[in-house]
Amino acid sequence: MTAKDPSGAAISERINAMVERSIQRSVKGLDFIRASSPVVGQTPKVLLHEQGTLKLYHYLPTEDEIYRVPIVIVMATTNRGYLFDLAPGQSMVQYLMTNGFDVYMIDWDAPGLHERGLDLGTYTQDFIPTCIEHVMQESGEDEVSIMGYCMGGVLSLIYAATHADGPLKNLVCLTTPVDWHEMGLFRQWCDERFFDVDRLVDTVGIIPEEFIAAGFDMLRPAQKLAGRTRVWEQMWNDEYVKSYRAFDRWGNDILPLAGEYYRETTRELMWRNKLLRGNLEVRGRSADLANITVPVMHAIAEHDHIVPYAASKPLLEKVSSEDREELVLKGGHVSLIAGPNAVRRMWPAVNTWLSERSI
């Protein structure tokens, strides 16, 4: 029997499989509809510090011997940090911990209206330094590594550039935009000629999550429907459904943004591209990326539709670090962190790179 000349038995087998999957789809489809939201972020952790929208967590170490330098993950401000800890086996946090790292995370809650005045200065000159103080206190170490994802990477870069003599030992950026003029449709929609950011911020104070979510959805309008169709077809496949539900929950868990922070990001980064040009100043301090001299690793997703490759590519050219490494992976903005390629390539690469620099 060959694939091109299927025998009667093979055709019968194929039909049986189709019928079986069809039955499974109906049975499991009902469970899918009735099931409650998937449990995420299960790795044990303690809340170390809290300040309004800011939460600093410490994941409780599981190993007897760990690397000297702790890692602080800085999450993107639009989403929840449990992307790094979706489920057992699909958790970068868990992976790093079992490989001997002491892991902390700067995560965010929805900012209240009273926090509408938070700006880039608050995030990079107050929040991150305060968290690092807490981490140093907790760990007893005087150096830390930072791993920033997306906008968390931008905040980490600004922090690193404005604290060149600080306790930062290593910097890992994950799909971090540097050339904001390459931000594709976001750049087009926020074009200074049409977009009145002052009117938006002055009216709403806090940029609603619906506004942020609509922006993400409009980049790939067919993605949700196609995803639902795929999960229906794969309903018999428990692992696929489990993974889909965790990603779906995370993807819909969007956070609103503080107005001033949004205004400053739009004006200084999106319109004036100051991060790339090296003329960004935060609270009077130069945030020129050339100030960064610590080892830097940048993981970029080749098919990232949110932060296109061209937007993140210039990072390593701009820093002054002698020790720098770029990792370009197939996959998208989210799968870079928790997709199959992340598990196979990104996590081990970060582990190897950081372990050599965390002693």
Place this chain on the structure above:
Amino acid sequence: MYGGFVMSKDKDPAELFREWVNQWERAVDSFSNQLMGTDEFSRAMNTMQNSQLQFQKVFGELMAQHLANLNMPSRRDVQHLAEVIHDLDTRLSRMEVKLDRLSAASGGASATRPGPKRTRKPPSATSPANKKKD
């Protein structure tokens, strides 16, 4: 042919269906991106948004006026209270950090929690200082 699918001898119908979904998604996204990547779209979207914001502003002002007439706290009043509390929270947080620092400096018990040894070495014996990757 069944509903647009060609029954192939080589391919599983489910696989054909998946391919069709992928193609459909790519086509819709590509078309939408072209449409939404124009100046006309950006102008129209932002004009609509500005109209909504204008309505929201006027409605908010009217509502604040009604609440004032009813001798009720407005959103701004509640917001002000929240800001006062937030300010206190920030100050407390700063004091906490300073106290921790003082405690650590004086060798207080809370300086460092007992934990695992921080002596782990990487599997490779390569020295990072000698490694330069560009």
